[in-house]
Amino acid sequence: MCILAAGDHFVLNSTIRDALREELGSHVPISELTLPWPDVPFGDVAEVHEASGSEEELIEALQGVAICVTQMAPLTRRVLENCPDLRLFAVGRGGPVNANLPAASEHGVAVTFAPGRNATATAEHTVALTLAAMRRVPQTHSELRSATWRGDYYRYDQVGLELRETTVGLVGFGAIGSRVARIMNGFGAHVLVHDPYTDKAAVEGVAEHVGLPELLSRSRVVSLHARVTPETTGMIGAAQIAAMPPDSVLVNCARGALLDYDAVCDALDRGHLFAAAFDVFPAEPVPPGSRLLRTPNIVMTPHLAGASRQTAHQAAFITAAEVGRFIRGEPLSHCANPEAIDNGGAFTTR
Template sequence: MKILAAGDGFVTTKVLQGAIAGADGLGEAEVQVEAIQSNWPNDPYSDFSGVKEAFGDEDELIAALVGADIAFSHTYPFSERVIASSPDLKLITITRGGPVNVDVEAATRHGVVVSNAPGRNAVASAEHSVAMIMAAARQIAQRDSEVKAGDWRSDYYNYDQVGPEIAGSTVGVCGYGNVGGKVARVLAAMGAHVIVFDPWVDPSALEPGMELASDLDSMLERSSILTLHQRLTKDTEHMIGAAQIAKLPDQAIVVNCARGGLLDYEAVADALDSGRLFAAAFDALDPEPLPAGHRLFSTPRVTMTPHLGGASKQAAELAGRIGAADIARFVAGERPEHLMNPEVYEADNLRVR
């Protein structure tokens, strides 16, 4: 069986190959591993050929997939054309929580199983979210740049200038999945009162002392800090806009390290310019990257990072291990754990058998 390890600068071919070698039963199996590697993230990914957030040359990928039964990748584009041009392909394993760089419908039509790696960067993303909350509250990035510029200002000790402590604050956590749940637990451990809004969460999953909001508005009305962790869908797009921001307590903080489309950034900028909000922090923007001259660059008390919340060595290595474990199951004739199109695996007439 031939496996193509199609890496990039984050989940490298070395990481993918190491995960294959270390997977139970896979290191000893009769598999041939070949590798290619793209220049992402040094060159940005894009949406093309019906897939999203992808990087890599389709022709290079098609050529590398000749004779390959399994593709193990992070960001390469598995478009309709690539899948249709790879008749030996049986499994595509993507080391991302959402395999948006795979045309899953095309894979299903062609009898190719698709698996992913949910939760692979949950710890890194949660840690980054907590760091951004604290950076916004204490204005760390802004003070750092001022001190480096020789501007030492003690007037920031004035009561009206200082931010809140996490301990004792009411924090609204919107979305209690792999990332949101970890953020909620860390903030609760720091002494925050955590209110969770998530229509899909089982109340028994919340930690003692946390509160489950019956609706979004009731959470917003009490949240001096709001942190977003929802998936972006048609229902959640711009779920936080001017009307929702108006429900927050005065001088609240808004943090989005999930997806840019969840938040109306014009509404946030308006609230920051007017002083209605104290601060904001974003690791997810819309669009990405922001164009030159974008309003957020000159909006006060905004902290931004370039969508790198999930970037840690451990996240890349865990992604490889999750994916390799599913490949090992597949090679052993067992059902992979993280299937995006289980109907393909379960269909006797498709080519996974």
């Protein structure tokens, strides 16, 4: 049995290898393939999304390989058809969007993922962007670097906002949203949560569970933490932004599809929003002509909220633990297609 570590320049092959050695010992052979992400942006590969590398190089690397540990490698129907020894495809990210799950199930290949691997990093980044937007940190830093001392930022109509005693509304209370809530509590904010999949008891003592219209109307800061589904796509548009109080702050470190960015720019241009902060966008990379690049009072980072060294190690150790369970015949903790597993998850040769 051989394992392929298909790492990249974030989740390094050395990190994957160390995690597998710790889980399995040093006797299991591990081959390596280094994918070009993030030096080369991810994208669609055949029918899968957010993938790195090519089908051809993965097919070649998977010959005689039973288990692949990766973050970005493309598990397409063509790859599956040409890699008959593959049994487990362990993806070190929150969702295996780079894997064709129906095809994997047809070929008896279990696909696992790593929920929560970047939850702390994303939560901390969300709060950092929120504070940067509320206190105009990027603008004042940039101006000071250009030798401009903006004393007028002390004017009441220019001065920033505090989190203490501010109502913060979180749309989503999963692994990330729940961490943001606890951090915001530490600042003395009052936290509202809207999440139809979480009941009031689950947020008790941390936040107040409300409907989305109430959250929008009461929150000075609104931060998005929902998954993209048909129901949540475009959930925050012009009408929802207009329902927020004047001088509010809107933050999105989840997915670009949740939000109408033109509506945000309109609200900033007319002064309804105080600021906005984004780590995700409708098109990535952001096109050179995007309104986001010329609308004032927007703080932006290039989709790296989940990027921390701890995240990379978490991804490797979560996937390595799944490999260990699979080989020992134990139930998998994070399997996206349990119908593909034979004999309760036990490793068997074809």
